[in-house]
Amino acid sequence: xxxxxxxxxxxxxxxxxxxxxxxxxxxxxxxxxxxxxxxxxxxxxxxxxxxxxxxxxxxxxxxxxxxxxxxxxxxxxxxxxxxxxxxxxxxxxxxxxxxxxxxxxxxxxxxxxxxxxxxxxxxxxxxxxxxxxxxxxxxxxxxxxxxxxxxxxxxxxxxxxxxxxxxxxxxxxxxxxxxxxxxxxxxxxxxxxxxxxxxxxxxxxxxxxxxxxxxxxxxxxxxxxxxxxxxxxxxxxxxxxxxxxxxxxxxxxxxxxxxxxxxxxxxxxxxxxxxxxxxxxxxxxxxxxxxxxxxxxxxxxxxxxxxxxxxxxxxxxxxxxxxxxxxxxxxxxxxxxxxxxxxxxxxxxxxxxxxxxxxxxxxxxxxxxxxxxxxxxxxxxxxxxxxxxxxxxxx
Numbered sequence: 001x002x003x004x005x006x007x008x009x010x011x012x013x014x015x016x017x018x019x020x021x022x023x024x025x026x027x028x029x030x031x032x033x034x035x036x037x038x039x040x041x042x043x044x045x046x047x048x049x050x051x052x053x054x055x056x057x058x059x060x061x062x063x064x065x066x067x068x069x070x071x072x073x074x075x076x077x078x079x080x081x082x083x084x085x086x087x088x089x090x091x092x093x094x095x096x097x098x099x100x101x102x103x104x105x106x107x108x109x110x111x112x113x114x115x116x117x118x119x120x121x122x123x124x125x126x127x128x129x130x131x132x133x134x135x136x137x138x139x140x141x142x143x144x145x146x147x148x149x150x151x152x153x154x155x156x157x158x159x160x161x162x163x164x165x166x167x168x169x170x171x172x173x174x175x176x177x178x179x180x181x182x183x184x185x186x187x188x189x190x191x192x193x194x195x196x197x198x199x200x201x202x203x204x205x206x207x208x209x210x211x212x213x214x215x216x217x218x219x220x221x222x223x224x225x226x227x228x229x230x231x232x233x234x235x236x237x238x239x240x241x242x243x244x245x246x247x248x249x250x251x252x253x254x255x256x257x258x259x260x261x262x263x264x265x266x267x268x269x270x271x272x273x274x275x276x277x278x279x280x281x282x283x284x285x286x287x288x289x290x291x292x293x294x295x296x297x298x299x300x301x302x303x304x305x306x307x308x309x310x311x312x313x314x315x316x317x318x319x320x321x322x323x324x325x326x327x328x329x330x331x332x333x334x335x336x337x338x339x340x341x342x343x344x345x346x347x348x349x350x351x352x353x354x355x356x357x358x359x360x361x362x363x364x365x366x367x368x369x370x371x372x373x374x375x376x377x378x379x380x381x382x383x384x385x386x387x388x389x390x391x392x393x394x395x
Contacts, residue, residue, distance in 0.1 A: 001025065003395075004139065004146040005121075006129050006170070008035040010114065011367030011384035012152030017117030018392035026121040029141070031128035031164070035118075036111035038154065042381065047107030050081040050385070051378040052098040061379045063184070063240045065372030068347045069383060072355070076389035078382055088113045099378050132170050134360060148362045150391065155341025155368040156181050167369035168344065174360045177346040179371040182243040183338035187231035188250070191328035194294040198225035201290045202232070207256035210238050210329075212245040220256060230327070236339065237375055239332055243342050250327040254287065264319045271315070275308040282307050286322060295321065340380050344371040354394030355387050364391050 001024050005016045008030030020026045028035075039047060051058060055073050059066040082092050082100055090113055091103035102109040132141050132149060139149045153167030168178045202224045209218040219234035230250075238250075255263050267286075274282045280303040283292050296303055299317055310318075335341065345365045349358050355370075357363040366387040374380050 001148065002027070002146045003148045003150065004029065004141045004144075005150045005152055006132075006141075006167070007152035007154060007367075007369075008032070008123070008125075009038055009152060009154050009367065009384070010036070010381055011388045012150070013114040013118045014385050015150055015152065015366060015388035015392050016121045017114065018389065019395065020118060020120040022392075022395075024395070026118075027144075027146070028118065028121050028123045029127050029129050030123065030125050031166075033126055035115050035123070035125075039111050039114075039381075040107050042107060043101065043378075045107050046101050046105045047110045048099045048101055048376075048378040048381070049085070049110050050078045050100045050382040052078055052082060052094050052100050058379060058382070061377060062372065062374040062383075064342065065347055065370065065383075068350075068352045068370075069372060069386065071352045072386040072390035073382075075393055076386045078378075080389075081382060081385050084385075085110070085113060088117065097377055129166065129170075132173070134174075134362075137362075139362065148364065148395070150364045150366060151345075151369055152366050152388070153369050155344060156335050157183065157338040157341045159336050167365070171345045171365065171369070174357065174363060176349050176357065176359060179343040179346055181335065181341050181343035183332050183335040184240040184243055184342035184373045185236045185339035185376055186239045186243075186335075186337060187226055187229055187333040188235055188239060189229040189330040189333060190250075191330045192294075194297075195225065195229060196227060197294065198290055199227050201225045201288055203252075203254075203288065205256070206234075207253040208234050208238060209251040209253070210242045210247055211249050211251065212242050212247040215245070217241045229330070229333070233376070239338075240342060240373060240375060243332055247329045250329050252325040252327055254322045254325065260319055260323055263322060264315070267315055267319060271307050271310060275306075277307050278303065279305045279307055279310060283318075295325075339376065340373050341368055342371075342373045344369050347371050353390065355391040356394070366391055 003024050003026045005012045005028045008028045016026045016028050055077055090109050093101055093103045130142055139146045151167045151170055156165045204222045207220045209216055219237050221234040223230055223232035223235050270282055280292050355364045355366050367384040372383055
């Protein structure tokens with residue numbers, strides 16, 4: 001049986017290796033000059049390739065498509081992925097949040113194993129497939145005949161790695177519906193004019209809440225100010241939850257561990273012990289130095305205002321702002337800067353047990369080209385491996 005795999009990324013290489021190990025005649029079509037180009041940059045070059053957690057916890061980290069993925073994940077779980085790489089000679093380490101990495105901290109180790117695993121396949125590099133169609137129960141891929149075709153082209157994020165959206169075009173040509181693609185795990189651009197002055201500032205142990213169409217989504221942890229907005233772990237997570245909604249605003253709680261009453265009591269203590277100091281100096285115990293000028297400017301309090309002149313109402317305003325500082329949402333950063341793509345081939349048209357099209361027998365879709373996406377932590381690469389395994393196992 002001749003099988004074409006379109007895309008030499010994580011899902012494509014894994015499914016190709018699995019099928020070629022069962023002596024199927026597999027051809028990988030890869031548009032780049034080398035295999036696994038996007039894998040190389042994942043996890044900042046360290047490649048967080050899965051998350052060592054139970055399946056239930058894994059599915060809780062899937063933003064869209066969790067029900068669809070249940071079957072595939074039951075066939076090939078995170079522990080199966082770790083076992084596979086270890087059996088191929090790659091030592092693995094588990095870090096904070098159950099994130100699995102190569103012990104070497106080199107994504108090239110993951111690429112090498114997947115490349116070696118698929119070495120018995122015919123590999124066509126620098127070959128961007130132009131046309132796929134079906135004729136007399138066989139598929140024609142750029143003039144060559146195959147009995148089955150697997151679309152593993154990825155999404156549209158990081159287009160420099162070859163993710164150009166070709167998979168969606170192939171799917172549409174066969175009658176598939178494409179759920180509008182949007183950036184996921186991406187930075188957020190703000191309207192606030194003071195943002196550039198905060199560039200590079202990192203905030204820890206804060207709570208960020210997105211208010212969208214009367215819904216609220218909150219995350220606690222670390223965030224970072226960029227030249228045009230905000231990024232960091234909690235921002236990336238929120239972006240995946242709000243990318244299909246109209247976001248009204250973002251609310252930042254600098255002191256989520258304290259109630260308004262507790263924070264007010266702390267402020268009273270701070271002020272009473274520093275009556276003759278400038279308000280800006282005392283605020284340094286509550287805010288990063290960079291944030292104090294925009295904070296006090298918003299309140300129209302002079303930076304050199306003395307603490308002993310702060311009124312009851314002013315103190316209450318400070319407390320209120322520390323608990324709810326509004327960030328004016330503008331938009332998500334472009335999809336090319338996103339870690340993954342949200343949206344893709346409509347799951348209602350795909351068999352979750354084997355990833356086969358319900359519209360076109362013999363046509364399969366795996367990995368990021370599907371309308372599935374998850375949070376950071378190795379979950380998205382695991383989706384690539386699980387969907388690939390479910391497909392290969394069915395064949």
